[in-house]
Each structure stands twice: as C-alpha cells, then as structure tokens.
Amino acid sequence: MVKNEDLTQGANYEILFVGRSNVGKSSLIREITGKKVKVGKRPGVTLKATHIRFSDLLITDMPGFGFMSGVKDHKQDIVKNEIVRYIEDNAERIDLAVMVIDGPVFVDLVDRWESRNEIPVDLELYAFLKELNIDTVVAVNKIDKIKDDELDFVIDGIVDKLGMLPPWKQWLDLIAPISAKKGNIKSLKSLIRQRLHAAKRDNLFKYF
Numbered sequence: 001m002v003k004n005e006d007l008t009q010g011a012n013y014e015i016l017f018v019g020r021s022n023v024g025k026s027s028l029i030r031e032i033t034g035k036k037v038k039v040g041k042r043p044g045v046t047l048k049a050t051h052i053r054f055s056d057l058l059i060t061d062m063p064g065f066g067f068m069s070g071v072k073d074h075k076q077d078i079v080k081n082e083i084v085r086y087i088e089d090n091a092e093r094i095d096l097a098v099m100v101i102d103g104p105v106f107v108d109l110v111d112r113w114e115s116r117n118e119i120p121v122d123l124e125l126y127a128f129l130k131e132l133n134i135d136t137v138v139a140v141n142k143i144d145k146i147k148d149d150e151l152d153f154v155i156d157g158i159v160d161k162l163g164m165l166p167p168w169k170q171w172l173d174l175i176a177p178i179s180a181k182k183g184n185i186k187s188l189k190s191l192i193r194q195r196l197h198a199a200k201r202d203n204l205f206k207y208f
Contacts, residue, residue: 007051007052007053007058008051008058008090010056011053011056011057011058011093012056012057013056013057013058013095013196013199013201013204014057014058014059014060014090014093014094014095014096015057015058015059015060015094015095015096015097015098015192016060016062016087016094016096016097016098016134017029017059017060017061017062017097017098017100018062018065018083018097018098018099018100018125018129019062019064019065019099019100019101020064020065020066020101020102020121020122021064021065021066022064022102023064023100023101023102023141023142024100024102024141024142024180024181025061025064025100026061027180027181028100028139028141028178028180028185028188029052029059029061031180031183031185032059032185032188032189032208033052033054033059033207035052048063048082049061049062049063049082049086054204054207055203055204055207057204057207058093060086060094062083062086063079063082063083064079065079065080065083065121065125066121066122080121083125084128087128087129087132087134088132091132091133091134094134095135095195095199096134096135096136096137096192096195097129097134097135097136097137098136098137098138098139098188098192099122099125099126099129099136099137099138099139100139100141101122101138101139101140101141101158102141102142103140103141103142103143103145103146103154103155103158103177104142104145104146104154106122106140106157106158106161107154107157107158107161109122110122110123110161123161123162126138126162127163135195136174137173137174137175137176137188137191137192138158138162138174138175138176139176139178139185139188140155140158140175140176140177140178141178141179141180142179142180142181143177143178143179143184144179144181144182144184151177152167152168152169155168155175155177156168158175159171159175173191173194174191176188176190176191189208192208193205193208196208
C-alpha cells in the first residue's frame with residue numbers, strides 16, 4: 001500500500017482544498033472524486049494534509065481551521081501553521097486552490113471577527129493564496145440553506161468581504177455556489193475543468 005506522503009511523488013497537477021472546520025469540505029471532495037477522505041473523529045484531530053491521487057493529478061485536503069469546540073487554542077494554531085507551511089512549501093506545484101466556505105454564515109462570521117478588530121482566518125488565507133499567485137476559486141457551500149430569492153444578496157455580501165465588487169455574477173470564473181450535501185456541485189466542476197483545459201490537461205476531465 002502506498003503511504004499517504006508518497007502520493008505527492010510525480011504529481012504534475014495539484015488541486016488544494018482548504019476551509020474552516022464544518023464547512024462541508026470533506027463531503028465536497030467525496031462528491032467530486034467518489035472517494036471518502038479520512039477525517040478525524042472530531043474537529044482539530046487531523047493536523048496534516050491528506051491526499052487522493054488519480055494518474056498524475058493530486059487532490060489535497062487540508063485540515064479544517066478556525067475555532068473548533070473542545071480543541072485548545074495552541075492546537076488550532078498548530079493547524080493554521082501546518083496549512084501555511086504546506087502551501088508555502090508546495091506553492092509552485094499547486095495549480096488551483098478551492099476555498100470552501102459556509103455560505104449562509106460567512107458574512108456574519110466575518111462581521112463578528114471584524115467587530116473585535118481581528119482579521120478572520122478565512123480572509124487571511126484567501127489573501128495569502130493570492131499573494132503566492134495561486135489561482136483560487138471560492139466554493140460557496142450549503143446554498144440549499146439559503147432562500148432562492150436571497151441567494152444573490154448573500155453571495156454579493158460574500159464577494160464584498162473577499163474584496164471583490166458586487167454583483168457576484170461578474171465573478172463567475174472565481175465563485176461557485178454549491179451544495180455538496182445535495183450533490184449540486186456542477187458550477188465548481190465547471191471551474192475546475194476550465195482550469196484543466198487552459199493547462200491543456202483535458203485528459204483529467206474524466207476525474208470530474
């Protein structure tokens with residue numbers, strides 16, 4: 001059996017999935033790949049990246065970050081540092097980052113942090129990925145919990161917090177509204193395929 005860390009050897013195209021704990025990241029990866037991602041029995045247990053490999057395609061699931069009930073602050077800092085270190089060490093290999101967020105609560109979460117004059121980890125990470133020139137798309141998950149007539153308003157608020165001007169539909173190449181739980185991930189698959197096509201890697205379409 002190939003060890004997890006050995007899966008990175010010979011990978012030529014890497015897609016990185018990052019996100020706060022409990023945003024549905026593992027469910028999304030399972031929905032996309034058909035493979036179950038190993039997760040800890042409770043948030044904060046997993047500290048290292050886990051990988052799924054298809055041909056020379058590497059799909060990397062980073063541990064969830066942010067506040068985790070029952071997990072000590074220093075452990076949460078370790079998770080954050082591990083994520084930063086992995087991205088820094090592998091920036092040249094990472095072709096695409098997918099930042100998964102909880103659509104219904106994202107704006108309120110950011111507002112809470114900003115009311116304490118703190119920068120939310122999500123925004124820090126998004127800025128960090130952009131700083132390293134890593135192509136990043138945002139998967140706005142759990143849209144099934146948002147009323148249809150409120151969806152545009154909610155996502156407009158999200159792109160505004162991410163430093164983009166609303167309306168969000170001018171950012172269709174960067175924003176993918178999805179519901180991993182309901183299997184509604186077509187918009188994200190489309191963005192991934194666009195990137196693969198631009199990289200002349202249409203041969204990887206079969207995995208999406």
